Amino acid sequence: MTPKHLTIALAGNPNSGKTTIFNNLTGTRQKVGNWPGVTVEKKEGRINRFGHDLTVVDLPGTYSLTPFSIEEVIARNFLLDETPDVVIVIIDASNLERSLYLATQIRELDCKVLFALNMADLAQARGMKIDARKMSTLLDLPVMFTVGNRNEGMDDLLRAAIDLAESTAPLPRSRRVKYTHDIEEAVARLRDFMLSRTDGNLPYPPRWTAIKLIEDDQIVQERLTAAAPAAGPAILEAGRAERRHLAERYDEDPQIVMTDERYGFIAGIVREVQSAGTRQRVDLSRTIDLVLTHRFFGFPIFVFFIWAMFQLTFTLGEYPVQWIEAGVKLFTKAVGGLLPQGELRGLILDGVIAGVGSVIVFLPNILILFLCIAIFEDTGYMARSAFLMDRIMHLIGLHGKSFIPMLMGFGCNVPAIMAARTLESEKDRILTILITPFMSCSAKLPVYVVLAGAFFGAHAGTVIFGLYLLGIALSILTGRLFRSTLLKGADAPFVMELPPYRMPMAKSLLIHMWDRSKIFLRKMGQVILLGSVIIWALSTFPRDGSLERDYAAEIRQAGAAAEARRTVASDAESREIEEVYAETVAALRRLEKADRTENSLIGRIGRFVEPVFAPLGIDWRGGVALLSGFVAKEIVVSTLGVLHAVGDGEDEGALEKALAEAGMTPLSALSMMVFVLLYLPCLATTAAIRRETGSYRWMFFSIGYSTSVAWVAAFLVYQGGRLLGLA
Amino acid sequence: MRLSELKQGQAATVERVGGSGILRRRILEMGIVKGAEIYVEKYAPLRDPVELIVKGYHISLRVEEASQIEVVNVA
Numbered sequence: 106m107t108p109k110h111l112t113i114a115l116a117g118n119p120n121s122g123k124t125t126i127f128n129n130l131t132g133t134r135q136k137v138g139n140w141p142g143v144t145v146e147k148k149e150g151r152i153n154r155f156g157h158d159l160t161v162v163d164l165p166g167t168y169s170l171t172p173f174s175i176e177e178v179i180a181r182n183f184l185l186d187e188t189p190d191v192v193i194v195i196i197d198a199s200n201l202e203r204s205l206y207l208a209t210q211i212r213e214l215d216c217k218v219l220f221a222l223n224m225a226d227l228a229q230a231r232g233m234k235i236d237a238r239k240m241s242t243l244l245d246l247p248v249m250f251t252v253g254n255r256n257e258g259m260d261d262l263l264r265a266a267i268d269l270a271e272s273t274a275p276l277p278r279s280r281r282v283k284y285t286h287d288i289e290e291a292v293a294r295l296r297d298f299m300l301s302r303t304d305g306n307l308p309y310p311p312r313w314t315a316i317k318l319i320e321d322d323q324i325v326q327e328r329l330t331a332a333a334p335a336a337g338p339a340i341l342e343a344g345r346a347e348r349r350h351l352a353e354r355y356d357e358d359p360q361i362v363m364t365d366e367r368y369g370f371i372a373g374i375v376r377e378v379q380s381a382g383t384r385q386r387v388d389l390s391r392t393i394d395l396v397l398t399h400r401f402f403g404f405p406i407f408v409f410f411i412w413a414m415f416q417l418t419f420t421l422g423e424y425p426v427q428w429i430e431a432g433v434k435l436f437t438k439a440v441g442g443l444l445p446q447g448e449l450r451g452l453i454l455d456g457v458i459a460g461v462g463s464v465i466v467f468l469p470n471i472l473i474l475f476l477c478i479a480i481f482e483d484t485g486y487m488a489r490s491a492f493l494m495d496r497i498m499h500l501i502g503l504h505g506k507s508f509i510p511m512l513m514g515f516g517c518n519v520p521a522i523m524a525a526r527t528l529e530s531e532k533d534r535i536l537t538i539l540i541t542p543f544m545s546c547s548a549k550l551p552v553y554v555v556l557a558g559a560f561f562g563a564h565a566g567t568v569i570f571g572l573y574l575l576g577i578a579l580s581i582l583t584g585r586l587f588r589s590t591l592l593k594g595a596d597a598p599f600v601m602e603l604p605p606y607r608m609p610m611a612k613s614l615l616i617h618m619w620d621r622s623k624i625f626l627r628k629m630g631q632v633i634l635l636g637s638v639i640i641w642a643l644s645t646f647p648r649d650g651s652l653e654r655d656y657a658a659e660i661r662q663a664g665a666a667a668e669a670r671r672t673v674a675s676d677a678e679s680r681e682i683e684e685v686y687a688e689t690v691a692a693l694r695r696l697e698k699a700d701r702t703e704n705s706l707i708g709r710i711g712r713f714v715e716p717v718f719a720p721l722g723i724d725w726r727g728g729v730a731l732l733s734g735f736v737a738k739e740i741v742v743s744t745l746g747v748l749h750a751v752g753d754g755e756d757e758g759a760l761e762k763a764l765a766e767a768g769m770t771p772l773s774a775l776s777m778m779v780f781v782l783l784y785l786p787c788l789a790t791t792a793a794i795r796r797e798t799g800s801y802r803w804m805f806f807s808i809g810y811s812t813s814v815a816w817v818a819a820f821l822v823y824q825g826g827r828l829l830g831l832a
Numbered sequence: 833m834r835l836s837e838l839k840q841g842q843a844a845t846v847e848r849v850g851g852s853g854i855l856r857r858r859i860l861e862m863g864i865v866k867g868a869e870i871y872v873e874k875y876a877p878l879r880d881p882v883e884l885i886v887k888g889y890h891i892s893l894r895v896e897e898a899s900q901i902e903v904v905n906v907a
Contacts, residue, residue, distance in 0.1 A: 169861040173854050202887045203863050361849075364860045368868075391873075403877045492892050496878035499894070598855040598897060599881055600862060603890040 110158040111270050112187070113263075116180060116211055117195030118204055119166035120485070120604035122223045124148075125253035126195060127163040128613055130263065137620040145175055146526075146620075154263055162189065168203065170210045172324050175531055184214050185309055190270040191217045193262065195251075198228040198235055199605075201379055205371045212244070212281050215310040217269050220248040221262055226255075231388070233379055240378040244281075254610055282370045284363060287354055291347040292316055298343050302336035318344030319351065320360045390485075390605040398489055407493050410486070411512060414477040418470050419516045419547065425469035433462035451645055452638065460637025467519055467789065471622050474513065474520040478527065479617035481509075483609035487527060488601060495599060501581050502588030504528060504599065507537040511580070514544025515573075518790040522797050523621065532592045535798055536584060539807055542786040543580040545573050548738040552781050555742050559761030560771040568775070572782050579783065579814065636788040640736050643707040656697040663689045695750040702747055707732060721780060721816070722773030722823040731780065737787050772831050776823035783815035833906055835870065836882070836899040843871040844903035851900035863887040864901065 117123040128135075131150025148163040164183060165176035172178045184192060194211055196204040212218055222237055241248040247265050251258035283289065295315040299307060307314055308328050317325040318341070326344075330337035351359040397406055437458050444450040481487040487506065495505030506528050513521035521541050528534040553572060557565035667686040671679045702708050711729030718728040726748040734741040742760075749763035764774075785808045786794065795804040838844060846868045849859050863886055864870065871885040880895045 171857060171861065173858070200887070200889045203889060206861060206863065360857065361860060364857070365865050368860075368863065368865045398874065398876065398883070400877050488892075492876050492881060492883065493878075495894070496876060496880045499880075598858045599892065599894045600855070600858050600897065601892050602862075603883060603892055605890075 109156075110160070111191070111267065112160045112162065112189040113266050113270075114162045114164055114183060114187075114189040114192045115195060116164045116184070116192055116207065117166060117223075118168055118197060118200070118207060118602075120602060121166065121195045121197040121200070121204060122253040123166055123195045124163065125610065125613060126221065126223065126251060126259070126262075127161065128616055129253060129256050129259050130161050133616075135616070135620070137623070145179055155267055157267055159263070159267075167207065169207055170214075171320075172322065174529060176529065178324065181214075184211065184216060188216065191219060191266045193219050193221050193266055195221050195223050195253075198222045198225040199231060199233065201228075201233075201235065201375050202368070202371055205374065206367060209282050209367055209371060212246075213313050213316065215276055215313060217276065218246050219262075219266055219269050220244075220246060221251045221258075222248060223251045223253050225250050226252050236378045236380075240374065243374055243377060254607075282367050284366050287351060288319070288359070288363065288366070291319060291351055295319065295340075295343055295347050299336075299340050302340060303333045306333065308332040315344075316363070319347055320363060321348060388605070393606050394489070394603075397486070398492060403493055407490055410481075410490075411509070414474070414481075415512075415516060417477060418474045418513075418520070422470040422473045426466050429466050429468070430462075433458065433466070437462075448645075452641065455645070456638040456641035457634065459641070460634045465626070467517065468622065468626065470517060471520050471523070472618060474524065475618040475621045476614060478509070478524055479614045480609055482527065483607065483614060483617070485604045485606045488603050491601060492603065499599075501540075501584035503536060503584060504530065504533045507533060510537050511541055511544055514541040514546060516547055518542050518544070518546050518786055519793045522790065522793040525797060526621070535803060536587055536592050538794055538797055538803070539587060539810070540580040540583045542790060542807065542811055543576045543583065543783065545576045545782055546738065548787070549781055551739050552734075552741045553778055555745075555760060556764075556774045556778050559764060560769070560774040568778070572778055575779065575818075576782055579818070583810075583814075636792075637736055640707070640733065643710070644702060644705050644733065646706055647704075654696075654700065656693050656700075660690055660693050663693070692750070695747075699748050699750040702729070702744075717816075720824065721819040722770070722776045723780070723819075724767065724769075726767065727769075727777055731777075731784065734781065735785060735788055737789070738781065741781060772823060772826040775826070776819040779822050780815045780819040783811055783818055785812045785815075833903055834899045835872075835884075835893075835901040835903050836895045838872045838903070838906065840872055840874050843869060843907050845869055845905045846901060847904045848902040849900065850902065851897075855897060856900070859893070859897070859901070862891055864891075870903065 115123055115127055127148060127150065131152055134152055135148055135150045137146060137148050145165050150161045150163075152159050152161065162183065164180040167174070167177045167180050170177055170181045172181060183189070192211055194204075194208045196208060198204075208218070208220060220240070222235060222240075225235060228235060237248045237250060247269060249258060249262050249265050251262055284292070292312060292315045295318060296311045299314065300311055305311075309317075309325070314325060314329065318329075321344075326341055329340060333340070348359055351362070355362050396402060399406075437454055440458065441450065441454055444453060478487075481490065487509075490509065491505030493505070494508040498505050498507050501507075507525070509527070510521045510524040513524050518541055521544070522538050525534050525537045525541070528537060550569075553569045554565070557568045561568045663686060667682050671682050674682060703712075708729055711725045711732060714728055714732075715725040718724070718731075723731070726745065729748060730741045730744040733744040745764070746760055749760060749767060751760045751763050769777075785791070791804055791808065794807050795801060798804065833844070835844070835846075846864055846866055848866065849856055849864060851859075864884075868886055873883040873885050873890060875882050875895075876892075881892045882895055882898055883890055883892045884898075885891075
């Protein structure tokens with residue numbers, strides 16, 4: 106007999122211990138993806154227990170099913186459209202009233218519901234006792250005790266869920282929220298009207314649909330019109346009439362009245378099942394908060410934590426990054442030894458391996474960063490950091506939680522943009538993602554060091570600091586601009602729970618960290634691989650050898666000349682000749698490489714776009730270097746080196762000298778640095794933007810916007826400087 | 833009196849939640865309904881937002897949001 110398949114959905118408030126229970130139930134057999142079309146994580150686990158094939162789905166944590174946030178819409182649609190066999194509602198026992206608010210809403214959906222009273226041990230420690238049997242009787246549904254972080258009660262929970270799913274008893278209808286007489290009458294009238302007009306062909310349970318129409322639920326209205334096009338308008342009109350009637354009767358919005366009544370119903374249940382304890386949190390958590398959100402110490406401690414996270418991510422992460430770099434180099438060498446000279450070798454070494462290598466070097470940083478963020482989230486500190494920073498971030502029209510992703514941007518934009526996942530509101534998330542690239546990432550620093558070092562000497566530090574400030578200023582301006590135009594609309598309400606501090610569980614931290622890193626590796630790898638192969642091809646082809654100078658011949662000539670001189674020279678002299686010869690060859694090779702790059706497609710593109718960069722005081726070499734910087738910003742420096750025929754091993758200052766000789770002035774250097782600071786994010790970041798916003802539209806928008814801002818800013822710097830007579 | 837006028841350590845009973853739209857709905861859904869007891873745990877270092885205790889859990893609101901809530905029986 107094939108095992109029977111059942112779908113179990115887990116619902117509950119954020120911080121109710123839902124994810125811990127999910128991890129306990131499914132272990133490592135999890136599949137993490139996104140819900141279709143949005144960036145909310147979807148977690149699913151398939152297990153085989155008690156002779157059943159079970160699919161456990163972790164719904165997003167929500168406080169209610171009012172379709173305001175995407176999480177709520179997702180949770181509700183899943184319950185309505187996928188009709189899971191049973192829904193387990195995780196109830197935070199120490200937070201009974203608010204947990205029951207969501208639970209009663211799920212009850213109204215007419216699905217098989219089971220309550221898991223979680224963390225009852227915590228509630229008991231606070232002097233609260235909950236009578237599960239009484240609750241079960243009062244609500245007419247099974248109630249189980251669980252302690253998620255000690256893995257207790259899981260088997261019983263699964264068993265009860267399976268039993269409930271397989272029971273054929275009709276759904277209990279009596280023990281749910283009863284509204285006051287007027288509302289119940291209005292609901293009944295509307296329900297009967299709907300049934301008579303549609304012959305019972307409704308997309309959702311009739312009573313629930315009637316309630317939602319009275320609550321003016323847009324999504325239900327749309328679905329209803331789609332499902333019953335003929336009767337739809339009349340039903341919606343009837344719903345509006347009932348709304349008006351009730352609004353007049355109560356002198357209040359019916360939704361509000363109904364929310365009040367649900368809480369009233371819940372208060373009744375809680376009075377019956379909970380023997381009162383202390384109302385306030387007289388525990389460790391409050392004491393910790395006295396320090397961590399203290400008026401004077403709160404910020405210094407926050408700054409310290411952020412500093413520590415930065416250090417861990419980018420300093421500690423630097424070691425494994427170097428190992429990986431060394432490993433990639435070794436691998437490149439080994440593969441290079443196996444492949445014959447030619448295009449294939451170039452494609453594999455400079456395209457594929459270099460591309461993949463450029464992604465996996467980020468892995469240690471990503472892992473450490475996500476571990477830190479998981480610790481912040483799981484302990485409850487993330488909410489406190491938002492509490493501290495909200496006042497400041499609100500000035501840009503952002504939520505307090507945007508601060509951490511933006512700050513991470515100074516290290517590397519890729520993890521920074523992924524860190525924006527912690528923001529609940531989609532608008533806040535997109536806005537944060539759009540302004541984060543203006544935080545000058547660490548890969549841009551080498552460019553500043555070379556240019557500022559060469560042209561500003563002792564003031565280089567000040568100039569670089571100024572660039573960082575410019576980036577911050579522009580991100581603030583951009584934030585304000587977009588908030589009042591593109592991403593308009595009321596700010597998401599700040600209303601945020603400050604959950605009690607909890608000891609994070611190693612297992613959950615690791616799962617958290619690994620899941621997110623996996624997404625990074627898989628999705629980024631594809632885009633970056635493609636991108637770096639394209640850039641490689643552009644800088645390699647055409648290879649028709651139509652260079653004006655014949656370098657091979659010149660090298661041969663120099664070789665012959667050296668040979669001729671050596672035959673008549675002493676030992677010391679011949680060593681000198683040898684050296685001169687080697688230098689000549691190296692110089693010729695560099696010239697050849699510069700020449701080749703100039704003749705390659707990317708060089709031609711550079712020539713082609715020269716007029717675009719000319720008003721910024723950037724020559725075609727600078728243009729090509731900037732284009733190549735799309736792969737990774739630090740490449741700007743090495744491309745400049747190649748184009749100015751400066752070798753890697755040459756004494757410091759060679760590139761600087763070459764730049765100055767090519768006509769670069771302090772002003773044009775500044776213009777170029779401003780451009781580097783602001784222009785399009787690197788390939789990896791672009792891929793991250795695409796991934797995290799879920800759309801190419803935002804990705805191209807970000808590329809276009811930042812590059813336009815860069816051009817205008819560099820133009821103002823260069824032309825403004827010239828007007829002021831700064832050459 | 834408005835909730836935002838309360839000082840740290842003061843308690844009160846919610847009388848009415850004003851405002852409109854998502855914010856009002858959200859505040860109500862989080863259990864800040866008429867008759868709920870509310871305690872001002874503390875203000876953030878920059879005086880905004882404010883941390884409250886309601887129905888046994890901690891919640892933070894922006895001061896601007898808290899000013900939409902009318903309270904009575906301030907103690």
